[in-house]
Amino acid sequence: MSTDPQQNAHHLPVLEFKSSTFSVPVLVLAGNDVMTIEQQLQEKIHLAPEFFKNSPLVFDLQELNKHDLDIDVAELTHTIRKLGLLPIGIRGGSAQQNQQALELGIPVHSGHGTAVASSATPKQQIPEPEPESAAEPQAVTAITTMITHPVRSGQRIYASGDLVILAQVSAGAEILAEGNIHVYGSLRGRALAGVQGNTEARIFCSDLQAELISIAGNYKVSEDLNSAVHNQPVQIYLQKNTLVIKDI
Amino acid sequence: MARIIVVTSGKGGVGKTTTSAAIAMGLAKKGHKTAVIDFDVGLRNLDLIMGCERRVVYDFVNVINGEATLNQALIRDKNCNLLYILPASQTRDKDALSQEGVGKILDELKKDFKYIVCDSPAGIEKGAHLAMYFADDAFIVTNPEVSSVRDSDRMLGILSSKSRRAEQNEEPIREYLLLSRYSPDRVKLGEMLSVDDVQEILSLHLLGVIPESKSVLNASNSGTPVILDEKSDAGQAYADIVARYLGEDRPHRFIDDKKGLFGKLFGRK
Numbered sequence: 001m002s003t004d005p006q007q008n009a010h011h012l013p014v015l016e017f018k019s020s021t022f023s024v025p026v027l028v029l030a031g032n033d034v035m036t037i038e039q040q041l042q043e044k045i046h047l048a049p050e051f052f053k054n055s056p057l058v059f060d061l062q063e064l065n066k067h068d069l070d071i072d073v074a075e076l077t078h079t080i081r082k083l084g085l086l087p088i089g090i091r092g093g094s095a096q097q098n099q100q101a102l103e104l105g106i107p108v109h110s111g112h113g114t115a116v117a118s119s120a121t122p123k124q125q126i127p128e129p130e131p132e133s134a135a136e137p138q139a140v141t142a143i144t145t146m147i148t149h150p151v152r153s154g155q156r157i158y159a160s161g162d163l164v165i166l167a168q169v170s171a172g173a174e175i176l177a178e179g180n181i182h183v184y185g186s187l188r189g190r191a192l193a194g195v196q197g198n199t200e201a202r203i204f205c206s207d208l209q210a211e212l213i214s215i216a217g218n219y220k221v222s223e224d225l226n227s228a229v230h231n232q233p234v235q236i237y238l239q240k241n242t243l244v245i246k247d248i
Numbered sequence: 249m250a251r252i253i254v255v256t257s258g259k260g261g262v263g264k265t266t267t268s269a270a271i272a273m274g275l276a277k278k279g280h281k282t283a284v285i286d287f288d289v290g291l292r293n294l295d296l297i298m299g300c301e302r303r304v305v306y307d308f309v310n311v312i313n314g315e316a317t318l319n320q321a322l323i324r325d326k327n328c329n330l331l332y333i334l335p336a337s338q339t340r341d342k343d344a345l346s347q348e349g350v351g352k353i354l355d356e357l358k359k360d361f362k363y364i365v366c367d368s369p370a371g372i373e374k375g376a377h378l379a380m381y382f383a384d385d386a387f388i389v390t391n392p393e394v395s396s397v398r399d400s401d402r403m404l405g406i407l408s409s410k411s412r413r414a415e416q417n418e419e420p421i422r423e424y425l426l427l428s429r430y431s432p433d434r435v436k437l438g439e440m441l442s443v444d445d446v447q448e449i450l451s452l453h454l455l456g457v458i459p460e461s462k463s464v465l466n467a468s469n470s471g472t473p474v475i476l477d478e479k480s481d482a483g484q485a486y487a488d489i490v491a492r493y494l495g496e497d498r499p500h501r502f503i504d505d506k507k508g509l510f511g512k513l514f515g516r517k
Contacts, residue, residue, distance in 0.1 A: 153402040167451075168451065170405075172398060172401070188449075
């Protein structure tokens with residue numbers, strides 16, 4: 001029953017490199033005052049605290065460098081980590097900033113808008129059902145994440161662009177998107193659109209039974225929803241900070 | 249090629265062990281060498297339901313730790329010599345199980361056995377996780393009741409993301425719904441979820457419906473799997489389920505309550 005493991009050690013491979021792509025949110029900085037960054041980042045986290053807890057992110061310093069605003073990478077990293085986020089990459093940094101980042105164990109990502117696929121990216125915290133195809137992290141040309149299988153209770157999906165789900169979303173599941181959310185099935189879980197603050201984001205579903213709906217932080221729970229819209233195909237959008245639910 | 253079937257649910261008390269025993273016995277009776285394993289370390293029940301509690305010498309954890317061989321721990325069933333039981337440990341706890349250890353045992357069983365039924369404990373912790381990690385097929389036992397349905401849904405999510413097949417991007421586990429403790433009368437009264445209600449939430453392939461039946465308690469008291477009680481409705485339901493799993497096309501008999509004239513006059517058994 002006991003086979004000598006030592007014998008097999010040299011013959012059986014113990015590791016393998018596989019190519020994969022992951023989508024990770026990018027924190028694009030427009031100002032270099034770390035205290036303001038901390039405060040505004042804290043506000044953003046407050047919109048979806050469970051999602052952001054221990055979430056990986058890449059920070060982008062291109063805008064700062066365009067306007068000749070320097071920033072202390074060590075201080076920035078410390079602040080980000082303090083808020084419970086995990087910086088896993090730097091982008092658009094100067095040679096000196098890149099060097100600082102490498103010293104802190106943060107890899108440097110080249111270029112603007114190129115796919116982030118590489119062996120350096122660790123697995124995303126949010127369990128995704130299957131590896132999504134090339135992630136373009138910028139909000140301008142955001143890609144749509146398409147899911148064709150049911151989203152089960154306890155699962156959580158995050159999309160950096162739009163999110164389209166061609167099946168049901170079970171009670172106890174969470175779907176989040178920086179852009180719009182479309183559910184072509186029953187929506188029974190929680191749906192949060194525009195999670196990075198996009199107030200133009202909308203939620204569309206063919207059968208509204210959601211536990212919670214939110215757009216850019218403005219939310220309503222199932223109890224607050226008018227019974228007239230239950231089980232109906234609806235679109236939900238923000239009008240002057242109030243959620244409007246309309247038949248479609 | 250051997251098939252590993254996990255009988256799981258999330259919710260406790262829905263009929264996993266009853267089902268594991270019945271299915272394993274059913275498969276063995278059809279001529280396939282079958283092993284049924286109790287993964288509920290510390291709260292073992294399978295040996296009671298199978299009627300072999302007085303013959304347990306070595307258990308699952310003993311084999312993982314190398315304290316006994318698989319052959320020493322496997323107990324052959326008295327009613328069917330193609331059926332073997334691997335009981336759980338009663339004195340240890342779940343931490344005694346390891347993924348590597350479980351994997352090794354299943355590999356060894358696969359050489360000899362056609363079907364390996366894994367009786368999962370309730371919950372979604374280590375014991376349940378290990379029971380389903382290596383599975384090829386999953387029988388999701390659900391009661392037609394809201395908390396059971398939600399827990400089953402959660403378990404489905406875990407099956408599709410945390411099993412070995414999911415992690416290695418292989419063909420996903422084949423999932424089957426077993427709706428147990430079903431009462432057509434209560435469904436008609438609107439007190440209980442119907443098959444359609446459950447399917448709307450879970451959307452699974454329905455392998456069978458097992459009616460609420462007194463024969464289940466009788467079976468566990470006597471230590472014989474209920475499928476051997478061929479006159480009982482539950483026993484017949486399990487027999488149908490085994491047949492369907494093996495590819496036969498059998499109509500679902502226990503979804504509607506077909507009371508004959510005698511039934512209406514004298515009530516149900």
